[in-house]
Amino acid sequence: MSDLMPVVLPPGAGYLGKSRRRISASGLVTWERCPRQWHYRRRIGLNDATNPEMIIGLVVEDALCGLFMQRFPENATPMPGLVEWINFSRQENGLGKISPDGEVIISDLESISQWMELVTPSLVEEVQRLLQARWDATQWKAAGRDIAEVQDARIENLISGGIQLQLEEVENCLQASGGPHLNSYRAAGDPFTVPAPCWDEEPVKPGEDSNRTKADGFETSGDVTIWEAWEISRPWVKDPRIAAPQRLFHPDGWAAGEMDLVHRWDGTVRICDIKASAGTSG
Numbered sequence: 188m189s190d191l192m193p194v195v196l197p198p199g200a201g202y203l204g205k206s207r208r209r210i211s212a213s214g215l216v217t218w219e220r221c222p223r224q225w226h227y228r229r230r231i232g233l234n235d236a237t238n239p240e241m242i243i244g245l246v247v248e249d250a251l252c253g254l255f256m257q258r259f260p261e262n263a264t265p266m267p268g269l270v271e272w273i274n275f276s277r278q279e280n281g282l283g284k285i286s287p288d289g290e291v292i293i294s295d296l297e298s299i300s301q302w303m304e305l306v307t308p309s310l311v312e313e314v315q316r317l318l319q320a321r322w323d324a325t326q327w328k329a330a331g332r333d334i335a336e337v338q339d340a341r342i343e344n345l346i347s348g349g350i351q352l353q354l355e356e357v358e359n360c361l362q363a364s365g366g367p368h369l370n371s372y373r374a375a376g377d378p379f380t381v382p383a384p385c386w387d388e389e390p391v392k393p394g395e396d397s398n399r400t401k402a403d404g405f406e407t408s409g410d411v412t413i414w415e416a417w418e419i420s421r422p423w424v425k426d427p428r429i430a431a432p433q434r435l436f437h438p439d440g441w442a443a444g445e446m447d448l449v450h451r452w453d454g455t456v457r458i459c460d461i462k463a464s465a466g467t468s469g
Contacts, residue, residue, distance in 0.1 A: 238329040251349040252424035261404030265290035365411035376401030384426040
């Protein structure tokens, strides 16, 4: 299945020595918007003052990636109302764990939606905590801007948009009877060379061999279940447990990038970039 993911290759020389000579998606967008800005950022290395949107995009991206790494329990076991990313994030900052807020039995698409609604407030709270911490640590802030202007409703709207994106993938997977890889998932688990990361399993860096074993919730035959549809449609995301950049390089060396999430369950590859607009991207 490696042909369904970009090739992972190490840089041909020093990381900084050649990185600015490779094309990236963000670099291309910057060039199309303003060649002078591209020159300042990509050639000279001058960055703009930090505005709240720059931090919002990164933190919400982490929250959604952590959410999509969640695996539901099988056999109608109640799912605790907490995303594991939250306690991972808190422990990274030396804080104690928090307890789940209720639970939901995952039995259909509606129950997944209910669980998402249950965990959204705690996701918003953790995102706001991280926003404040990162803003406080920022040395060069945009004039007249402050992280306090970012309201909970804005964060909730961004998270809800990401949730809706994934719920549509689950629904499409159900309608497609699990997609072309259903039998592969049922036989041996995630069939991709670079597997979708999961909190229940050890992290795997792109390019490393995975020792992943098949999860217990897959059936041996019959119609695709809601558990299977969620697990199959879960995208590859940047694993927050891996500190090193999870960059992918074109085999010929002319392009590189660090993707946010990749949907590939249906036999195609769809790369999604999570953004919180700074108002300059058109």
